Amino acid sequence: MRILVLGAGGIGGYYGGALAAAGADVTFLVREGRAAQLARDGLVLASRGAETRRPVRHILAAGPGEGFDLVLLTCKAYDLDGAIEAIVPAVGPETVVLPLLNGLAHVEPLDALFGTGRVLGGACYIAVTLGPDGTIRHTSPGDLILFGAREGDTPWQIEALAVLFARTPVTARASDAILQDLWEKWCMLAAGAALTCLMRGTVGEIMATTAGRSLAEAMIEECRAIAAAAGHAPRPASAEQTRRMLTDSGSRWAASMMRDLEAGAPRLETEAILGDLIRRAAAAGLAAPLLTAAHCQLQVHGARAAA
Known part of the structure; x- marks a missing residue:
């Protein structure tokens, strides 16, 4: 499964980095400043008393026909419009979008553009920040992430994502009651x-x-x-x-x-x-x-x- 992570900040960097470290096919869509940090230092994570650095695949723009199976949307709510514009070229006919935003205000615009069945539900319980130097700091004891179909049939990407997360230290669970x-x-x-x-x-x-x-x-x-x-x-x-x-x-x-x-x-x-x-x-x-x-x-x- 090909995964595109919008952003490599605290949330996107933590979960996307964990998947990449476990061998998943992950690409980060980032701005120029963050791209320079990733090219120079790799993805730097300080978590549970240890610091890791690893190179990750990153791009500045997504082109049409990229063939991503899942887009992980990890922006702040006030950046949603720009985030949607950035991921549109990466969303093909079979792509599903997994937003990890607070509240539910983001659901309506995403549904309107991509269709209800292709916009999943996602929630995470974690404290994580991105420092000025590009280091992601995980400061909470937990890192729970829940994801699932909000209604209708369950797309295959949910089970595939659960399998990928099972290879990581992350506490992840596919939910049949995500709403x-x-x-x-x-x-x-x-x-x-x-x-x-x-x-x-x-x-x-x-x-x-x-x-x-x-x-x-x-x-x-x-x-x-x-x-x-x-x-x-x-x-x-x-x-x-x-x-x-x-x-x-x-x-x-x-x-x-x-x-x-x-x-x-x-x-x-x-x-x-x-x-x-x-x-x-x-x-x-x-x-x-x-x-x-x-x-x-x-x-x-x-x-x-x-x-």
Whole structure:
């Protein structure tokens, strides 16, 4: 199976690099600056106390008729339009696209262009960053990736990808309930981002306040109600994991969006993670006052950054 990975940043570099190291046919579609780093140093990964460097195949543009079987889309939500434009020439009649983006806002434009049956669902649970020097740093204990068909028949690429990942250290699983998995991750991510961004603190710091726990639980409930209205209320195990994670008094965790916010990042995934969820709440006749407050705060940040 021929795989094209859009980007060699944290997510794409980690999972694409693991597949390439296991002998999979992987090509990275990258910009000029990243191409220069890869040509000079290879793909550099710092994970679990070890650093590896390996040469990888990379291109600056995909040509028509490349014959890729699977495209792994690993961009940020705000870069989706440009990413789609970049991969279009690589997508043939039998190609499937596996997006690893947060939320579900990306599904509609991808479906409209490539067709519902050829756009898979994918979710990953990992903390990974790309440093200025091109080093990918894996900072979480886990690296779970889930993928599957959102509806209809299961394309052969899903089983083939599972077989390839089985040759790597990555925890990967083909899922027959990927849409439910996507909603569960979205609920966790939205509640966590809203909580830590609005309060500008870690979970532990927030839990040390008078109202921190009740606010966290209320945000979790807002997300659960929206998912339930869409027919995808989090399953008990997922709901309990999210509750524990966001009410842990000893936790130093904060959403990556909060870290980016405090670092003054000019762009955040505000609309994909919170804006789209709030719009779905309104369409279902639900109020989400705490999510809305966090969304408003992040819009103010975005406007200031743009100015």
